[in-house]
Structure formats: structure tokens, C-alpha cells
Amino acid sequence: MKFRLPVAYVALTIIFISGFAARDAVSAGPKPKPGQSEFEARGEYLTTMGDCIACHTVRGGKPFAGGLELPTPFGKLYAPNITPDFETGIGGWTSEEFWRAMHQGRRRDGSFLYPAFPFNNYTKVTREDVNAIYAYLLSLEPVNNPNRKNEMRFPFNQRELLVGWRTLYFREGEFKPDPKESAEWNRGAYLVDGLGHCNACHANRNLLGAVAEDDVSGGLIPVQNWFAPSLDSHTETGLGGWELDEIVELLKTGVSDRAAVFGPMTPVVAHSLQYATDSDLRAMAVYLKTQAERAPPPGPTQMKPGVARITQLMTKGKEIYDKLCIDCHKENGKGVPRAYPHLAGNRSILMEFPINPIRMTLVGGFPPSTKGNPRPYGMPPFGHVLNDEEVASVVTYIRRSWGNKAHPVSPSEVNNARGVPID
Amino acid sequence: MISTLDALGARRFGGIEPVDCCTNARPRDWRCVFPVIFAVTLAAGIWPVHAQSAKQNTAPDTIEQRLLACAMCHGEQGEGLRGNEYYPRLAGKPAGYLFNQLYRFRETYRKHEMMSYMLRFLSDDYLREMAEYYSRLRPPYPPPTSAPEDLLSRGKKLATKGDPSREIPACTACHGEKLTGMEPAIPGLIGLRLRYISSQMGAWKTGGREAHSPDCMGQIASRLTADDISAISAWLAAQPASSDTLPLPANSLKLPMKCGGVQ
Numbered sequence: 001m002k003f004r005l006p007v008a009y010v011a012l013t014i015i016f017i018s019g020f021a022a023r024d025a026v027s028a029g030p031k032p033k034p035g036q037s038e039f040e041a042r043g044e045y046l047t048t049m050g051d052c053i054a055c056h057t058v059r060g061g062k063p064f065a066g067g068l069e070l071p072t073p074f075g076k077l078y079a080p081n082i083t084p085d086f087e088t089g090i091g092g093w094t095s096e097e098f099w100r101a102m103h104q105g106r107r108r109d110g111s112f113l114y115p116a117f118p119f120n121n122y123t124k125v126t127r128e129d130v131n132a133i134y135a136y137l138l139s140l141e142p143v144n145n146p147n148r149k150n151e152m153r154f155p156f157n158q159r160e161l162l163v164g165w166r167t168l169y170f171r172e173g174e175f176k177p178d179p180k181e182s183a184e185w186n187r188g189a190y191l192v193d194g195l196g197h198c199n200a201c202h203a204n205r206n207l208l209g210a211v212a213e214d215d216v217s218g219g220l221i222p223v224q225n226w227f228a229p230s231l232d233s234h235t236e237t238g239l240g241g242w243e244l245d246e247i248v249e250l251l252k253t254g255v256s257d258r259a260a261v262f263g264p265m266t267p268v269v270a271h272s273l274q275y276a277t278d279s280d281l282r283a284m285a286v287y288l289k290t291q292a293e294r295a296p297p298p299g300p301t302q303m304k305p306g307v308a309r310i311t312q313l314m315t316k317g318k319e320i321y322d323k324l325c326i327d328c329h330k331e332n333g334k335g336v337p338r339a340y341p342h343l344a345g346n347r348s349i350l351m352e353f354p355i356n357p358i359r360m361t362l363v364g365g366f367p368p369s370t371k372g373n374p375r376p377y378g379m380p381p382f383g384h385v386l387n388d389e390e391v392a393s394v395v396t397y398i399r400r401s402w403g404n405k406a407h408p409v410s411p412s413e414v415n416n417a418r419g420v421p422i423d
Numbered sequence: 424m425i426s427t428l429d430a431l432g433a434r435r436f437g438g439i440e441p442v443d444c445c446t447n448a449r450p451r452d453w454r455c456v457f458p459v460i461f462a463v464t465l466a467a468g469i470w471p472v473h474a475q476s477a478k479q480n481t482a483p484d485t486i487e488q489r490l491l492a493c494a495m496c497h498g499e500q501g502e503g504l505r506g507n508e509y510y511p512r513l514a515g516k517p518a519g520y521l522f523n524q525l526y527r528f529r530e531t532y533r534k535h536e537m538m539s540y541m542l543r544f545l546s547d548d549y550l551r552e553m554a555e556y557y558s559r560l561r562p563p564y565p566p567p568t569s570a571p572e573d574l575l576s577r578g579k580k581l582a583t584k585g586d587p588s589r590e591i592p593a594c595t596a597c598h599g600e601k602l603t604g605m606e607p608a609i610p611g612l613i614g615l616r617l618r619y620i621s622s623q624m625g626a627w628k629t630g631g632r633e634a635h636s637p638d639c640m641g642q643i644a645s646r647l648t649a650d651d652i653s654a655i656s657a658w659l660a661a662q663p664a665s666s667d668t669l670p671l672p673a674n675s676l677k678l679p680m681k682c683g684g685v686q
Contacts (some may be wrong), residue, residue, distance in 0.1 A: 018511045039510055059530060059531050060530040060532060061530060149519070213499065226588075255534070266543070266544050267543075267544060270544040328491070334480070336480055336482045337480060338482075339481075339482035339488075340482065350545065361528045364492055364495075364541070365492075365540065365541060365542075366492065366542075366544065366545055366640065367544035368544035368545070369544060369548075369549050374546060374548065374549060375548075375549050376545070377482060377488065377489050377492075378490065378491065378492030378493070379489065379492055380488065380492045380493070380495030380496075381495065381537060381541075382497075383494070384496075385495070421536070422536055423531075423536050423537075423538035423543065
């Protein structure tokens, strides 16, 4: 009799906790909207995780109706309409044809899709998940919006030649869980390397625009000219030193105590990751933290300025910092958590490619409005008040103060970054 | 969830005698430890919230602090940048007008790369808060600029009388005699610089700027010549701000033509 009551309390406590957990799982998971089946709701969640809307929608246009220009180093592509319009969308597609596009990177007629569509990631998505995405897309309002003809340069306009690219770089196949790892790790790997297609940006593309399948070692995003940092455990620039909660918070709200998202990561959080369940975000963080260190991609050839020149840049840089930056980022470069990212030890600032801190100084910006951070603090653009020498000075200053030890930046690097379209 | 738990509890633990731990003299009794664990488990969920609010290093939770990014160009009080004529005054314009502009920049209907970039991923609610914030500010107006007399007289005639023969209404017909605009969405025209006004009218004339349909400003601008625009801009920029700078209350003017987005 003595032990019955404790047992009862243990049981009650467990039930209570798991009750909370179960409620969280249900409330955070996809809830069908009125008129939507559970399968379609699941498809909607997966479509959000795949961030399909980012490419398949033009600004101010109907969602998924396509038409967005995707500039590549090989010419221009236009994202197609994936609403269920019979004539111009995928209304006439069978689920088999949709699966073939996602899994094999083939168009409806069987010819090859350009790898701007990240089928080398999507091939890992399970058949059931692809079917759910298909069911969701077919449940949308059809939009009649004819697809625009791609403008790829010769020889890249010859789709048949993609057979070579596919032989070299495409490995067809669903995600195979690693039995040595936890279910959480495997879920993270499935999302990061599959639907999330993180390495579409976070890896260095080779001359033919290809990336290794689980490479997340960072790279310069072609045309957009932001540098997507490595996500592996590299001690200086990777996620190795981050707490799981910090990674989850950044992905969910766009800001964390350490950082704020900017550049092309802003839409990823705005359209996709803020809607991810906490358990999925955590799984992604768990997986990312175990990624092996890879050699960072080679940086640009650095000028090697003399000591006098560096001192000159640093002196001028401090002057500007004390005038324009210090109120928010503080004298010690530590900033203010969730409002103004710290600059001391900040991976984005210290990377060998200095393009991110240069462009942030030039254009500023806001992290996205998210549920967890609806009214973000912003950073002003300084490109119109600072000249190239001044930007180079202040960026050199933040890259080499408070224990930071990155290369100085030259005015010509700043000048190169000025011509890049910002929006 | 609670009712399910209650039901479960009633079914599985019904009949268990409650243990009074507050008065129980044996604190190490198992029966007393578990409620504590129970309570700690619950409290753990609440704890981090307190831990966070105790943080010293926080940014002021004010809209002006959040919008310092805008102050670089539009001034700390939304007065527009002195010395650079292009950045317009935001302060005191009706919130509906400001929201329309923020929304249209975000959706790229109104073209300005930097504005579209800054606003791109901000919510409607946040844009509305920004608009209301700037509409409440009352910084002093800049001194008016001067212009040649003949330009001013031509500008004044067009701005205050219009030109009925060309179906051009007076600026004052919609923007008010004191040019302060009208709630909720017609902007004031005082405190703006010549270059900003003329470039906006030019943009409307060439289709670079549009408003909600029916786009009355677009129609008016299409009837103006480049010289008309120069004259009107010069006269508007030369007007001193009156002490009464508030936009007129809604519906205080009967608009001479149909305009979208101003109700």
C-alpha cells in the first residue's frame, strides 16, 4: 500500500507532462482549415517547409502562379505556374508525373528539368510526402498564368545536355535514415538535405552550378551576391558553438541573442521556417550541429595592405563607428540581444568573403515580421552617406576589433558591392 | 485536454485519498515529494520567461527605437532630410496615406528599390503602426524656398485655381486650402522639397507612380506639361507652413473627381 500512492503520483505527473507534450504536438502540427482534408493540410505544411512559394510566386502576384525571374550565371529561368490550372498550371498532371518531377527532376514530357529546381534535394522526399504536396497544390484555386519561356544561353538552352550534369551530380533516391542516429537527427537530416534544400544556398556551387548532396559548408550565392555561411561545425563560422535553442529561435523568429537573419535568409524565415513546428526546427538544429567540418570555400584573393594602411582604415573606421554604429552595437561590439546583433565574434562579419558586412553597411534592413518577433528592430542603410573608403574603414574596424581578426577590406571591394540589385 | 485528463484521472485514480502535505509532519514521505516535482515541472515552463525579462541589456521597446532605420533618410521626427531635398517629410501626413504608400512600396506597386527592400518582409500590422506613428509627429517645418516670380505666379494659379479648360482641378480642391491634406488618406503638400514634388508628379505623368484606381493623380498629371509641373512644384515648395498643420477631418471637402484609396 505504501508504494501505490507514489506510483499514482508518478503516473499522474507523466500523464500530465505527456498531455502537455501531446497538446503541443497537435497545436503545432498542421491543422486542416475549413474544407481542407488532413492530407491536404499536411501537404500545405510540407509545401511551406519546401518554401515552394519563394520561387513560384512573383511579388504582388497570386501565390504559386509562377513567373518569377530566376537569374542564373547561364541565363534566365522563369519559375512555372504550379496552381492546378488545366491549361497553364499542373491541373492536368497525374500524381505520378508530379512525383517524377520531384523525385527524378523530369518535366511532364519526360525531358530534364533545370537544377535551379532543387530536385537533387527533393529526390529525398518520401512518396507519401510528395503525394501530400501534390494533393495540397491541386486543392488551390487555379490561376491562369501562362509560363514564360526561359532565356538560357547556348549551350545551356539544350536540355538534353543536362544528362551529363545529372550523371555527375544527381543521385536519385529517397532519404535513407541512418539507424545509428536518433529519430530526431534523421528527421533533421530529411528536412535540411531534402525539402528544406538548405544547400541550394549554403554550399559552394562549382562551375556547373552543382553542389555535393549534404554539403552545407557555405558559399557565395550566384547573382544575388550574398555569402551563405557554412552551417557545419567549423569552430569559427559554423553552428558548433551554438546552443540548440539559439538555432531554433533564430530560425523561428528571425532573431536570437546572437544574430538576426538578413539578405536571402529573410524570406526563408518569413515564408517557411517561422511556420515550422518546434520539434522540426529542433531536429534540424540537432542535425546541423553534427555536420562535419569541411574546408571553407576559397576566399577572394586578399590584398595585403601594409601596417600603415591598416592603421589608417582602423582610425577612420573607429571614428565612423563611434558616430553611426555605437548607439546600437555598443562600444564593446556586443550589441543588444534580439535587436542589434553583436559584432564581436559574429560569424557573418568574420568570414573570409567580406561581402555580407559590406552589403549590410550599404543597405541595412529589417529581419522579417514573424509571430515571435512581429515588430523587428531595423538597421539604416549607410550606402548613401558613406563613400567607398568610409565603408571599407568601418567594415575593417568591426572585422578587427574586440578580438576579431579578419582581413581588412578595400574600397574596391565596397565598390563592387554597390552595383548589386538589392531587392 | 483538461477534460480528457480529468476523465482519465477520475477513471484511473478515482477513490485515492488526497494526501495533505502541508500539514504532514513527515516531509520525506514519498507522497510529499511528488507534488513538489509536479509543481516544479509546471514552474519550469514559466521560469525562462522571468529569466529573460531580468536581462539588463535590452533595447527600448518603443516604436521610435524600432524605426531608427528610417530616421537615416526621413529624419528622427519624420521631418525629411535637410540638405538633401529628395527624402520626403512623413510627419503629420494622414496615417491612411502613409499606410497606402508603405503597402504599395512593399508590393512594388510604387517603385523605389530601397523602400521595397526595407519593407519587404514586414507585416501589415507593423506597417500600420509605422504609419500611425509618423502621422502623430509634429516636428517644425523647414523654411520655404524661393523661386522666380513668374514661375511662382503661374504655379499659384494652377495650384489654387486649376485650369478648367484642361480639366485640371486645383491642388487645394483635394489637399485643402492650407495644403495640409485630408484624413484619412490625402497627403499634405507643405514641407516637401521642390525636387521631391516635381519628381513625383513627373513619375505620375510617365506612369512610374500609380495610386489605387481610379488614379485621379495619374489623370491630372497626364494633363500637366513639364512646365506646369515645374511651376506647381516651385510654388508648393515656397509656401510657408501655417500654424495649423493638421490634415482636414475626413469628408470636409467634396472632391472634384473620383479618387481610389482615399476614403
